[in-house]
Amino acid sequence: AQSVTQPDIHITVSEGASLELRCNYSYGATPYLFWYVQSPGQGLQLLLKYFSGDTLVQGIKGFEAEFKRSQSSFNLRKPSVHWSDAAEYFCAVGPLSGGYNKLIFGAGTRLAVHP
Amino acid sequence: NAGVTQTPKFQVLKTGQSMTLQCAQDMNHNSMYWYRQDPGMGLRLIYYSASEGTTDKGEVPNGYNVSRLNKREFSLRLESAAPSQTSVYFCASLGVGLAVSYEQYFGPGTRLTVT
Numbered sequence: 001a002q003s004v005t006q007p008d009i010h011i012t013v014s015e016g017a018s019l020e021l022r023c024n025y026s027y028g029a030t031p032y033l034f035w036y037v038q039s040p041g042q043g044l045q046l047l048l049k050y051f052s053g054d055t056l057v058q059g060i061k062g063f064e065a066e067f068k069r070s071q072s073s074f075n076l077r078k079p080s081v082h083w084s085d086a087a088e089y090f091c092a093v094g095p096l097s098g099g100y101n102k103l104i105f106g107a108g109t110r111l112a113v114h115p
Numbered sequence: 116n117a118g119v120t121q122t123p124k125f126q127v128l129k130t131g132q133s134m135t136l137q138c139a140q141d142m143n144h145n146s147m148y149w150y151r152q153d154p155g156m157g158l159r160l161i162y163y164s165a166s167e168g169t170t171d172k173g174e175v176p177n178g179y180n181v182s183r184l185n186k187r188e189f190s191l192r193l194e195s196a197a198p199s200q201t202s203v204y205f206c207a208s209l210g211v212g213l214a215v216s217y218e219q220y221f222g223p224g225t226r227l228t229v230t
Contacts, residue, residue: 046219090158108157
């Protein structure tokens with residue numbers, strides 16, 4: 001069955017430090033992969049997505065992610081975290097086999113940033 | 116251009132009461148979705164509508180009904196609310212011409228409490 005695992009529920013980093021959020025997926029075919037961010041009390045905003053081609057993708061707000069097929073991973077990175085990056089981050093995979101434009105989301109990683 | 120809007124933002128219901136959550140998008144999108152978000156579980160798909168006039172069940176449809184009123188509007192109805200339906204509900208839409216990107220746009224959410 002298709003699934004998405006985000007192993008870290010909470011992560012705390014210092015402002016200016018680098019960040020890596022992990023995402024592992026289980027999917028039968030070549031996946032479409034997404035990272036979304038949710039600020040407190042807000043909806044979800046797309047950070048970046050991977051469909052094919054270059055396995056390192058750039059997104060908004062200085063984020064990037066690398067698709068590693070051999071490890072079934074799509075980890076999100078940022079070289080220097082800002083206090084405004086404190087939010088919850090969701091990895092998602094789609095489409096489902098036999099489905100239509102449906103996504104499976106991971107449980108999320110909540111990021112706290114210390115000054 | 117307001118994107119995806121949801122009403123109400125907050126709602127408290129007693130067990131057994133009914134209500135309808137409203138969602139509208141002004142981006143001329145074909146597909147619309149309803150998710151619920153619970154702590155530690157990410158987003159789970161309740162129902163979706165691939166196009167005007169069609170609806171289909173997602174991962175957790177029990178206790179809910181939906182109506183795709185027209186291309187803009189997609190409502191979610193709780194006929195007899197239960198405490199297990201306490202959650203944050205998100206509506207999303209997917210654009211015409213963006214079908215190959217599967218990028219969903221999210222509303223700000225409705226926080227529902229059932230006592």
